[in-house]
Amino acid sequence: MTHSPLRLRLDGDALVANWQLLRDLSNGAACGAAVKADGYGLGAREVVRRLAAAGCRDFFVAVWSEARALADLGVSISVLHGVRDADLADRPPDARPVLNTIEQVRRWRAAGGGLCDVMVDTGMNRLGIAPEDIAAGLLDGLEIETLMSHLACADEDVPLNEQQRTAFAVLRGRTAARRMSLANSAGIALGADYAFDLTRPGIALYGGRQRAGHTGIRQVASPEAQILQRRRVRAGEIVGYNATFVASRDTEIAVLNLGYADGYLRCFSGKGRARAGDTMLPVIGRISMDLTAVAVDAAPALAEGDWLTLDYALPETAALSGLSQYELLTGLGDRFDRMWG
Ligand SMILES: *Cc1c(COP(=O)(O)O)cnc(C)c1O
16 A cells, blocks of 8 residues: 555446446447556556456457566457567467558468457558458468457547448458457447447546447546645735736635646646535646646635545546547556555
8 A cells, every 4th residue: 555645546336337338338249448558547457357357358458568467367368569579479378469460460470370360451541451451361361369440530420430330341251250340439339330249448448438329438537636735825926837827816725746747737727627525626827747736715624635636527628628538547647546446
């Protein structure tokens, strides 16, 4: 048990309920979980433990070091960035690559092959092999668990979604893949046709809401910061770097152990909000590297050592800050004690 002046409260029941909701939206398909970037900043090991206990069987990370950090948990892990020569030597037994390029396919075959996944590009032009290369026999003889593709604009209503779905659907039966997988969190909410055999939610597991289908998704992560000092600022005085806040009247402020080095970025300057119970406390002035000031006139009893909760509902906080829901979570630093309840 450490005692940082910063803690990230994590709601394990909400995480599991979110996964169950996404599974139920997946039209009978299996529902996996993207846990790359340390479970979107929440802590991949704790996320995997909880979701595996709830019945989740397919986990996705970006790179092999992430798979190694989960190796002892005994779950099936797909490594989305595939395999480099440098990755071949140290591979946990339950992890397999998602092959993205002709070169990766060649490398995997040369290394002896074995079970793998394959990413096919259906229009995003990020990762994946071309459907024409599949038609030309590139994957013949490969032992493929899941053929997958990725949607570029699943959180928008654009024709590209249906174009990608159709381009993917025609590949059914064209490879030896046992399963097909297309949908991320937003893709699951596009409708039953997008689920195929396996879905791959990430952000919605962690409280992200992007489409109407995500209405029942619950917030999982709530940052809390301790008050380092309470002080009175006289009318006409300033608070913080570059004096962006000038007190128009005598103002009570609390200075929190939280700053941009913790992922509470400067876009929250003069905009963010903390809470003490139901009392809203506005962030004032610039966010510093390790410190943030809030006005606490509305909370006379708050004192040094008390804890405040930052407003961090993902869609609303993304709209307020200009950051994406993903950045809000993955930016949270390791000075937070991650406390699951
Ligand atoms: C990150 C990722 C996901 C999960 O996406 P969300 O938008 O977080 O649901 C699914 N598939 C792939 C290939 C990814 O890289």
